[in-house]
Amino acid sequence: MAKSENNEVMFGARGKVGNLVVFKNFANNQTVIAKRPRRPENLVYTEKQIKATQKFREGVLYAKAVISNPDLVATYQPFVKPGTSVYNLALADYCKEPEITLVDTSTYQGQIGDQIKVKAIDNFRVTEVKVSIFDATDVLIESGLAMLSTNNIDWIYEATTLNGNLTGTKVTAEAKDTPGHIKAETVII
Template sequence: MKVVDNDLVMGASGKIGKMLVFRQKAGKTIIAKRGIRTAPLSVDQEAVTERFREAAIYAKKVSDDPLKKALYEAVAKPGQTAFNLALADFWKAPVVKKITLDDYNGQIGGTILVRAIDNFKVETVTVQILDGNSSILETGQAILQDNGLDWLYTATVENSSLQASTVRVTASDLPGNKTVQDQVVE
């Protein structure tokens, strides 16, 4: 059922007893039956509840920070708020789509190209080069390229054991979610 121009519920928010919940979204009033849980939460449900609590705290901090809030508001669609976007961003870690080693030959100045994406913004991409014994040869920050998708890392240390090496990429987003992906040099 759809009710249009009903002065009784227009702009309403909150709850009526233990029966109904009113909320606003994109200028529309949403009315829903209030659910009441009687069973205890499972371990997985507790984990999701805690993660949601953390996401809400992050989103509130974004709303209180004019600079971060402006970042989220700049991409908000109609009906979305910076709080909504920050909440969603907290839930989703970046994805490392591709690590390209074509221009990395173990020499200083060789480059590694990383494609990393996020539902909002990849904040940093860190590259580590490990030798065959998993010892770190070098670590550094990749530079975001003009296309907004690819990150370029330039090697600063000579790698004499190239074939047994691993390139480890860590992509981070604004809420601090991290994704780590390794690629063996072949």
């Protein structure tokens, strides 16, 4: 693969030349010359590959919607690095769901004001974390939004309802990212 930056002869060149090479353009005025990709003729995709392709297609639609929405462009623009674009960042954000790495109920004793800590991360940004507390019979005791702590990773939820019986209590945390993906984790006390 060869790269050409700010080359007046190659500037804007794209597409394939015969069956040998292809020219690709990137956001930083860089033209890449690469060997033409080839696919096997009788290629059969696995279920996982089909799902990945579908997710990528949806991501492309999301990224196109982002670049046509000035408010979303303003959200992504400060995080764009050289060689990428808002479109690239939005596509990557869509393709990766948020993760919840910890639901810490060690300080929750069923009292009003007790805290539950949730660690939630995303490749771009987690926009909100919702915490729901259920009793042993799956009846909702309380639910609400956690507040982001100063480290931008931990979300803190303060209980607002008394829970007299902790045995079997389920705490569910749901993290939501900018494209709207929701990832949930449940712990049982």
